[in-house]
Amino acid sequence: MSNSALPVSRVPGSRDAPVLRWGIMGPGWIAERFTESVQAHTDQVIAAVASRSPSRSKAFADAFGVPAAYGSYEELAAAPDIDIVYVCTPHNFHHQAAVLALDAGKHVLVEKPIGLNAAQAQDIAKRAEAAGVFAAEAMWTFFLPKFDVIRQILDAGTLGTVTTVFAEYGEHFERGHRIFDPALAGGPLLDLGTYPLALVTEVLGLPEELHAIGQPHESGVNAQLSAIMQFAGGAQAVVNTHLHNFTPTSATIVGSRATLTFDGPFNMPGGFEVRFPDGARLRHEEPPGGHFEGLHYEAAAVARAVAAGQTQAGQRTLAASIRTLDVADEIRRQLGVVFPDEETLADKDAARL
CATH class of the missing domain: 3.40.50.720 (NAD(P)-binding Rossmann-like Domain)
Structure with a gap:
């Protein structure tokens, strides 16, 4: 390429x-x-x-x-x-x-x-x-057309060696929303934070080191968290998620040869840009949209996989889903967040990073 x-x-x-x-x-x-x-x-x-x-x-x-x-x-x-x-x-x-x-x-x-x-x-x-x-x-x-393009870019090495990933997602919620209910595993991590964490782990894998800080909410859930991570080879990632108010929901993948910056919100249909040190810029244009414009892609991809006799989706393998939750588990362990009806995270072996 x-x-x-x-x-x-x-x-x-x-x-x-x-x-x-x-x-x-x-x-x-x-x-x-x-x-x-x-x-x-x-x-x-x-x-x-x-x-x-x-x-x-x-x-x-x-x-x-x-x-x-x-x-x-x-x-x-x-x-x-x-x-x-x-x-x-x-x-x-x-x-x-x-x-x-x-x-x-x-x-x-x-x-x-x-x-x-x-x-x-x-x-x-x-x-x-x-x-x-x-x-x-x-x-x-990960089933959106733009992510197929991004996979091709990463596979071709267009960005060079990925050194850094930044991703964030915050929203405003009315006080009666289930995100404020500790009994329903509330807090932003599993609702919003799944997107930044999924992006980071998709690009860089499992971190070797992770440090998280959190802010509590009066309802008893976590209100905000940030995490910095380091990966094999020295790459780093920074994520933030919260339930206070809307953010650009931005993400950037930095490589040694080029930087990929998403149009916000990065988890929705939309464009992105690849920028090179010499000033050259390449645009992927995709009409911006929301769930209505985007959810059908995963349904169609799943239907094609099932019809072909496949038991997983290549766009989001079960190993990738487990990897993202491994990182979420470690963040919660550091913040002391335990959800109802689950074993104490301090006793878990699966989430050790």
Whole structure:
């Protein structure tokens, strides 16, 4: 690859993907955005929805024309006409819901984070492998066309040796939002911080050294955290995430030959620029957008993988999901943040960095 042109995205059109029949566990905000995007941009079929509240399931089904509404996750897991289950319950039910689907022989796409911790992610991976079914984390950012271009840039060595990654993500939330609820694994780390951490670990792998600082919130959750990391070879990363207010949600990958800077927000559809020391600049143009414009890419990619007999998504492997949670576990260990119903992080071996 020369400095005169960037590669083009190899992501096929979403409507060309083989059709799966999808069941949704958890009819919340992200399920609504996913369904809107999938119904508008693909031929995938949202065939069923399940909630522990029958009225919520029915309301969702009525709103989106979904033919089946169940009053329990168990019913959906057992439904014979469902190919794949999309788990988008609150964080601390991701593992339980995914296990229900996997044990029923269903393929699963689990909303990020795939589990509360690396141990839950490893358990999902182990169960999926034993069942011979597909499993992946719905880290939709990595399925966007721009990330296929970025992978080609990194693989070609256009940036040279990556030395530094900066990534941040902050938002404002109304006080009643679940992010303020300690019982629902609240705080910004698993909601927003997953994106910066996923980017860092995708580019640089697992850090050899990590130092985190945190700020508590009066609700009992973590309000803000920052972490600096060092990797084999000396590369470093800096991340910040918080629930105080909106930020540019910026990210930059610095290399010895060039620097890649995302248009904000880096986790959404949009462009980026590669800048060289001699002043040359190369632009990747992609229309900016949000969940409606972007979530369909992961659904289509998953459908193509399942139809091809693959059990993982190359865009977000289970090992990559586990790696990101390893780092999140270590941050929480340093900050003393323990979520409900999980073992004390100080006793865990999996997250030692």
